[in-house]
Amino acid sequence: MTDLQVRPSETEPIGPEEDGDTATRRWATAYPELGTEPISTDRFISEEFFERERKEVFAKSWVNVGSNHDFPSAAAFFVRDIKVLGVSLLVVRTDDGKVQAYHNVCSHRGNKLIWEQNGPCPKVFACRFHGWGYQATDGALASIPDEEQFYFSDKSTLDLVPVRTDTWNGFIFVNLDDDGTVDLHEHLGPLGEKLADFPFEKLTMEYRYDVPEKANWKVALDAQNEIYHVPMLAPVHRFLSGGAFHTNDDGYTRVHTFDRLGLHSVYTSESDDDFQDTDSGVANAATHPAFGVLQLPLETPFAFHVVFPNMVLAFFNNSMFTYNIWPEAVDQTTWEIRLHYPKPTNLAERVLVEQAKSRFRDLLCEDQAGHEALQVGLTSQARDIFVLGEQEVQIRAFHHNLDNYMDGVRR
Amino acid sequence: MTETELVQALCDSAEVPEGEVLAVERPGLPTLLVCNVDGTYHVVDDLCSHGASSLAEGRLIGCEIECALHKGRFDVTNGRATRRPSKKPISSHACVVRDGHVFLVNSSEGETA
Incomplete structure (x- = not known):
């Protein structure tokens, strides 16, 4: 070859x-x-x-994962599984219109958090395995069933993992590279x-x-x-x-x-x-x-x-x-x-x-x-x-x- | 009827059954395609204006000859290109049938054979 x-x-x-x-x-x-x-x-x-x-x-790179049209309502979510990136993404639009993608992964045991393709935005996203809950507004860990049974040194590290997200003219882009690449505006440049x-x-x-x-x-x-x-x-x-x-x-x-x-x-x-x-x-x-x-x-x-x-x-x-x-x-x-x-x-x-x-x-x-x-x-x-x-x-x-x-x- | 002058015998009409075509070579002429559309004979250049291949290898579909190379089509009654990728027309030639032979004629009107 x-x-x-x-x-x-x-x-x-x-x-x-x-x-x-x-x-x-x-x-x-x-x-x-x-x-x-x-x-x-x-x-x-x-x-x-x-x-x-x-x-x-x-x-x-910035990769387009959908558009505002993919949300079934004003405050809503959709799930995007991207094989080439090896990820499942939970893309959330909250009441204030802000769009943020997270790794669609529960911090407890790594279960795929949301299995539905899309839906209206709940206040808390709950894992169907053991019910751990995350705030839709910022992905913060909100509730743990039977929490006293766990040993946490720092619970704040267990929020949903955000992914770099930005929008352009209604299109939603993510970038798995946290800081090594330019922002979306620069990426799209003259186009x-x-x-x-x-x-x-x-x-x-x-x-x-x-x-x-x-x-x-x-x-x-x-x-x-x-x-x-x-x-x-x-x-x-x-x-x-x-x-x-x-x-x-x-x-x-x-x-x-x-x-x-x-x-x-x-x-x-x-x-x-x-x-x-x-x-x-x-x-x-x-x-x-x-x-x-x-x-x-x-x-x-x-x-x-x-x-x-x-x-x-x-x-x-x-x-x-x-x-x-x-x-x-x-x-x-x-x-x-x-x-x-x-x-x-x-x-x-x-x-x-x-x-x-x-x-x-x-x-x-x-x-x-x-x-x-x-x-x-x-x-x-x-x-x-x-x-x-x-x-x-x-x-x-x-x-x-x-x-x-x-x-x-x-x- | 327009006066016609028989210019050149091209083939026996029986050599070109309905729905068939025949490429004919005669000295001093480009290769010509004799086409039988529902019993009426038409003569056009045999060369596709697009890919420069012989139309005789193609199918006659109604009054259209389809080039075997790129599937462009021409109306054999007037030479017009009717389907992409063909764009330029091919030449069409007046013809008549006399005594069982297809003749090229010099009349632009031609005759119904």
Whole structure:
């Protein structure tokens, strides 16, 4: 197996020269630091690489674990088990609106404290094993049944263990690294500023799919991280509207804009305002709701942000979707997909949401089959490197950031 | 009826049953695809405008030929690209059937064979 420290050798790029409107070295020229070299197969199949990702990235980074929409009421909790971090988290929002995550572990014998997925916030969280109770407001140990039977030198050390928690525009992030990494504001950097004001709180209708995949987590992310495949993948993808995914005369999509935003990045698709769709395309486009005054921050009809390390925040035709791509093992992933829509104001809008949701779900089913097929090819080790093109620049940027982060360059 | 001049015999009509296509090579012409859509013959270029592969290896689905390489489609009655990834049209050519042969003709109107 290739030495993981040795990146594939630099090679002189061989590809079409820059050519006016169809410039093909646009991103390689704009972002020379990303290079043009191939990408190693090892990083998708090596247990050692996966372990480094777990320790150096996921355990030392801000990770999105949900949003304010996950609380069933104003003061409430939800439980989040995160395998790659090896933890169960109890995320609590109290009456004052403060959100705090704790390790979901009873201080008595280490039992998983709360087993329900979510619920209204009680005054005291009680362990179902022996009934030890913890205050919801601050996680302090509040009651111990038959307390006199115990030998405590310092009971105050037995509160719930808090986890670094912060929120951004309604999204909840945690960081298992207590103090070695920057705060959330710095972590999100220019991406956080760019999207700080978009009205996420208005997108209250949410659908969630947790898709188990036999593939490395980066396979799913990479596959979603380009639109080169859009006109090719059949049967659903190629019917995506040219209004959002314009193809040039040769039938190919083009990344319209690409920006590195600290550890994060965003690309938008080239669109065509004058696009004349086919009848079926018009019917498909009509299933994307247009909700009156609500305007999402769309430079184009499709904008795809990767929030390092494993979150995607994307806007598509005035609706929004997010991914959280959760590594379970080197070749096992849960692709958490959430579709976000404004609350419909009439039946017609409600029907449109249902159509849009179903259409999008079918689209992603097509993707999922591709992800697992990709892993088969990578696992075979038939090749130890793979190549990326100009239109896959955001994949390149992600792997560049991942390598840097594991090497301790964390912004 | 528009006057037509028979330019080139392409094949016996019996060689192209309904729902079938046939690639034909004749000197001085690009490879052409003779298509039989419900008993009506149409002729288009055999070369997919997208991937530069022969359309003769694809399926004729109604009046659309589907390229075997990337599954793009073209309407063989007018050459228009009808499904991604194909975008550019392919050339269509007028044809007639005379005495059991499919002929390329020089009339832009063509005839119903």
